[in-house]
Amino acid sequence: MSLERLESRNILEFLNALQPPVHIILLNAEPSERVDLPEMLAEATRSATSEHEANRLHGVSLLTAGSETGWEINDIESDRLSEPSELLRMEEKIKADRKPRMVMCIYPLTQTMELGEVLFIDIISLHDYIIFSSYEEGGRLLLKAVEKALTSALGDSGSEMLYRFARQMGVERERIPCELRQFRRILRDLLGIGAEFLEKAIFRRLYLELGSSIQAACPDE
Numbered sequence: 001m002s003l004e005r006l007e008s009r010n011i012l013e014f015l016n017a018l019q020p021p022v023h024i025i026l027l028n029a030e031p032s033e034r035v036d037l038p039e040m041l042a043e044a045t046r047s048a049t050s051e052h053e054a055n056r057l058h059g060v061s062l063l064t065a066g067s068e069t070g071w072e073i074n075d076i077e078s079d080r081l082s083e084p085s086e087l088l089r090m091e092e093k094i095k096a097d098r099k100p101r102m103v104m105c106i107y108p109l110t111q112t113m114e115l116g117e118v119l120f121i122d123i124i125s126l127h128d129y130i131i132f133s134s135y136e137e138g139g140r141l142l143l144k145a146v147e148k149a150l151t152s153a154l155g156d157s158g159s160e161m162l163y164r165f166a167r168q169m170g171v172e173r174e175r176i177p178c179e180l181r182q183f184r185r186i187l188r189d190l191l192g193i194g195a196e197f198l199e200k201a202i203f204r205r206l207y208l209e210l211g212s213s214i215q216a217a218c219p220d221e
Helices: 005-016 037-046 051-058 078-082 084-096 109-113 117-124 135-168 173-191 194-217
Strands: 022-028 071-075 102-108 129-132
Touching: 005 135, 022 084, 022 109, 078 084, 078 102, 078 109, 084 102, 084 117, 102 109, 109 117, 109 194, 117 194, 129 135, 129 173, 135 173, 135 194, 173 194
Parallel strands: 022 102, 022 129, 071 102
Antiparallel strands: none
């Protein structure tokens, strides 16, 4: 099943804005809606309205694991989730290796959620960015998770002060999902070791928001 054209374009625009080294996770909604990145690139290029747009889209290249340029794609099949310790070791190795690499790890959302809150947080926290096959909805849920976690931990006035500081550092509140790496750096600069607690609170809230969204989409299950 192909993504909606708008979702494809949004994901491609996001990828084009990134510079190495970068390590991102893409969460697919359902197995039947898996993101086929090569096909998505081809569709986006075919639908481009100008030569300039087509050339820009070709700038997102996909290469096999071990390549030194372009994107490395680690497509995590459902059966690999049965050994989460192996996945964590892989993700930690990618994070530790800060060479100029661009790595995308694609996970099935529902099955990753089924690993439980702790493992879900451990996996996503190792990535610079979190994106979703349902790009707009996923970004909305991530921003909602940030807002709820900050308000719970810092109160209304404290969270507003943090948003103002982030704005001064170039990250607008509504842009936090697509500026997540920079926002996490801001948290660490402000809070030091306390940022780790706040990050985990954000990812825990994201886990809850995603769970509620999945349940609402499948009320009879």
